[in-house]
Amino acid sequence: MPSPLSVVFAASDAGLWRIDRITPVIGDTLPAASCLSVHENGAAPMAAAWSLRGTTSNTRYTTRAETGALASRQEGLGRPAATLAALIPIRKTEAWWALAQDERRHIFEESSRHIAIGLEYLPGIARRLHHCREFAEPFDFLTWFEYGPQDAGAFEDLVARLRATEEWHYVDREVDIRLSRSA
Amino acid sequence: MPSPLSVVFAASDAGLWRIDRITPVIGDTLPAASCLSVHENGAAPMAAAWSLRGTTSNTRYTTRAETGALASRQEGLGRPAATLAALIPIRKTEAWWALAQDERRHIFEESSRHIAIGLEYLPGIARRLHHCREFAEPFDFLTWFEYGPQDAGAFEDLVARLRATEEWHYVDREVDIRLSRSA
Numbered sequence: 001m002p003s004p005l006s007v008v009f010a011a012s013d014a015g016l017w018r019i020d021r022i023t024p025v026i027g028d029t030l031p032a033a034s035c036l037s038v039h040e041n042g043a044a045p046m047a048a049a050w051s052l053r054g055t056t057s058n059t060r061y062t063t064r065a066e067t068g069a070l071a072s073r074q075e076g077l078g079r080p081a082a083t084l085a086a087l088i089p090i091r092k093t094e095a096w097w098a099l100a101q102d103e104r105r106h107i108f109e110e111s112s113r114h115i116a117i118g119l120e121y122l123p124g125i126a127r128r129l130h131h132c133r134e135f136a137e138p139f140d141f142l143t144w145f146e147y148g149p150q151d152a153g154a155f156e157d158l159v160a161r162l163r164a165t166e167e168w169h170y171v172d173r174e175v176d177i178r179l180s181r182s183a
Numbered sequence: 184m185p186s187p188l189s190v191v192f193a194a195s196d197a198g199l200w201r202i203d204r205i206t207p208v209i210g211d212t213l214p215a216a217s218c219l220s221v222h223e224n225g226a227a228p229m230a231a232a233w234s235l236r237g238t239t240s241n242t243r244y245t246t247r248a249e250t251g252a253l254a255s256r257q258e259g260l261g262r263p264a265a266t267l268a269a270l271i272p273i274r275k276t277e278a279w280w281a282l283a284q285d286e287r288r289h290i291f292e293e294s295s296r297h298i299a300i301g302l303e304y305l306p307g308i309a310r311r312l313h314h315c316r317e318f319a320e321p322f323d324f325l326t327w328f329e330y331g332p333q334d335a336g337a338f339e340d341l342v343a344r345l346r347a348t349e350e351w352h353y354v355d356r357e358v359d360i361r362l363s364r365s366a
Contacts, residue, residue: 003277004316004319055317057317058281059284061284062284063285064282066283094186099247100250101242101243101245101288102246102247105284133240134187134238134240134317136189
């Protein structure tokens with residue numbers, strides 16, 4: 001578990017990723033833009049149409065057994081064959097944040113199988129979670145996914161299954177941004 | 184559980200709290216200063232000798248039963264009789280952050296009784312936890328305590344008990360700043 005990595009996702013007219021579409025799933029959308037760039041541990045570009053900032057962090061719900069299962073199957077970001085990506089910012093309700101740790105864990109995994117579902121799609125669909133609730137940002141989490149065209153159908157299945165869970169009753173804003181690598 | 188509150192603790196030559204002493208417990212100390220001011224949701228003063236920034240957040244380990252026990256006994260900050268305070272910044276090791284959630288919970292409470300020990304000192308010793316690991320700050324947590332002179336001995340007992348726990352094997356920097364209200 002490395003130190004937190006600060007990441008800015010900046011939408012503008014230039015960037016490694018071409019924005020194919022921005023879909024509001026729950027609540028307000030984000031403004032249209034043509035490209036997205038991802039900046040690790042650096043300053044946000046000044047000319048962005050919009051930017052979202054988060055950091056990686058320690059896990060919050062994952063047990064040792066689950067950590068081992070994930071580590072044995074997952075692959076990193078930046079694979080040459082992973083030419084598709086998604087950025088899915090979500091915000092959870094105050095009711096979620098008022099729950100105790102054991103209540104949130106129960107909904108997250110024992111009810112919603114968030115970890116188990118994600119595990120089914122490894123290693124094809126790689127992901128990295130960024131936290132931003134403590135940054136006065138408009139979302140609580142930014143999840144970044146990378147996958148190849150052969151996993152595009154599986155990715156739709158993955159997000160549909162997560163959105164059908166009890167955990168998603170506590171999501172009050174979600175935007176789904178799909179991207180293709182432009183270089 | 185309100186939204187995260189951003190807090191800056193700024194040491195300078197003016198402020199509501201007079202710094203009585205700064206003691207390095209583990210690792211490097213902080214520079215001497217005469218006063219400390221606490222800024223909620225505002226900009227940090229420019230002239231500070233040093234400042235530390237964190238935010239309140241959701242609980243990370245506390246169960247529903249523990250939350251109820253704490254809520255039934257704890258009092259807020261700012262009580263007129265609470266003329267003494269302590270700011271204790273700590274940093275935990277990379278080994279701590281590499282543990283899974285269930286492992287950290289086990290050390291934190293089943294082994295170290297962190298929540299149960301704190302509960303014994305309520306309502307006399309009020310406290311608020313601020314997180315800063317994701318802010319590229321020199322510490323991971325800033326805990327702020329307020330209590331009256333009649334609880335000064337109990338406070339020494341509280342910090343000594345916590346420092347003797349298994350959890351504290353994972354602390355690699357700790358500074359203990361004691362304060363008295365100057366106004």
